[in-house]
Amino acid sequence: MLNIVNGDKEIVEAICDHPDIQAVSFVGSTKIAKVVYIRATSNLKRCVALGGAKNHLMVLPDAHPEMTASNVAASMSGCAGQRCMAGSTMVGVGAIDGIVAKIVEEARKIVPGQNLGSVISKEAKERIEQHITEAEAAGAKVLLDGRNAVVPGHEDGYYVGATVIDHVTPDMRIAQEEVFGPVLAIMRTNTLDEALAIENANPYGNAAAVFTSSGSSARYVMDHANAGMIGVNIGVPVPREPFSFGGWNDSKFGACDITGKSSIEFWTQLKKTTTKWNPESRVNWMS
Numbered sequence: 001m002l003n004i005v006n007g008d009k010e011i012v013e014a015i016c017d018h019p020d021i022q023a024v025s026f027v028g029s030t031k032i033a034k035v036v037y038i039r040a041t042s043n044l045k046r047c048v049a050l051g052g053a054k055n056h057l058m059v060l061p062d063a064h065p066e067m068t069a070s071n072v073a074a075s076m077s078g079c080a081g082q083r084c085m086a087g088s089t090m091v092g093v094g095a096i097d098g099i100v101a102k103i104v105e106e107a108r109k110i111v112p113g114q115n116l117g118s119v120i121s122k123e124a125k126e127r128i129e130q131h132i133t134e135a136e137a138a139g140a141k142v143l144l145d146g147r148n149a150v151v152p153g154h155e156d157g158y159y160v161g162a163t164v165i166d167h168v169t170p171d172m173r174i175a176q177e178e179v180f181g182p183v184l185a186i187m188r189t190n191t192l193d194e195a196l197a198i199e200n201a202n203p204y205g206n207a208a209a210v211f212t213s214s215g216s217s218a219r220y221v222m223d224h225a226n227a228g229m230i231g232v233n234i235g236v237p238v239p240r241e242p243f244s245f246g247g248w249n250d251s252k253f254g255a256c257d258i259t260g261k262s263s264i265e266f267w268t269q270l271k272k273t274t275t276k277w278n279p280e281s282r283v284n285w286m287s
C-alpha cells in the first residue's frame with residue numbers, strides 16, 4: 001500500500017514521532033535533513049536523510065574537449081540545475097581555456113523554453129540570479145549570462161538561462177552554497193592537488209568527477225576525493241543498480257544509502273532461527 005500525504009512541518013514531525021512508523025527516509029536541504037535525522041532517531045527510529053550538495057567537476061588539460069564540454073554543460077543544466085547531482089562547480093587545472101570555450105559553446109545550445117525548463121518559483125529565480133550578480137561584483141567573469149531570461153508566450157515564467165561564470169574564487173558565496181539552478185561556476189588551479197583541496201574543503205560530499213585521459217589521474221581522484229560518488233569523464237556520476245546512491249559528510253545522515261543492498265537492509269529486519277532435531281546430539285553451550 002502506498003499513501004501520499006501532502007503537508008508541511010506538522011506532517012514531517014508527525015511522521016518522525018508516530019510510534020507505528022519504524023523507519024524514515026528524507027531528501028532535501030542539509031538544514032532540514034539534520035532536523036529530521038535528529039528527531040526520528042531520538043524516537044528510536046531508523047533514519048537516512050539526504051541533504052544538500054556542492055559537486056565539483058575537476059577538468060584537466062588532457063581531457064577530451066568535446067566530451068568534457070557536452071557532459072559539463074548537461075550536468076549543470078539538467079532539470080534546470082534543480083537536482084542534488086548537478087555539477088554546479090568546475091575546477092580547471094592548468095591550461096583549459098580551449099575546453100572552457102567549448103563549454104560555453106555547448107551551453108549556448110541550452111535554450112529556456114526549448115530544452116531548458118523553468119525553476120521552481122519566483123523566489124528561486126531571484127536567489128539564483130543574485131548569486132550570479134554577487135559573483136560578478138566580486139570579480140568573476142560572466143561568459144554566458146542567463147539572467148532576465150524571457151520565453152515568448154510564458155513571459156511570467158520563472159526562467160533562468162544557462163550561465164557560465166569564470167574566475168570564481170573559493171571565498172565567493174557561489175562557490176560555497178548550493179545554487180540549485182543552471183549555473184556553472186569555474187575556479188582555476190595549477191595542480192590536481194589544489195583542485196582536490198577545494199573539493200575536499202567544502203562541507204558536502206555528494207559527488208565529484210574528473211575529466212581526463214590519464215588513468216593515473218583518474219585513480220588519484222577516486223582515492224582522494226572526499227565524496228560518496230565519483231565520476232570519471234561523467235558529469236552526473238549516479239551509480240546504476242545494484243550499486244548504491246548516497247553521499248558523505250553534510251550530504252547524508254545515516255548509515256545506509258537509498259538504493260542498492262544497504263537500502264534493502266535499511267527497510268527490513270533480520271530474523272535469525274536456530275533449530276535442533278536430533279535428541280541424541282551432544283549437549284553443548286548452545287543447548
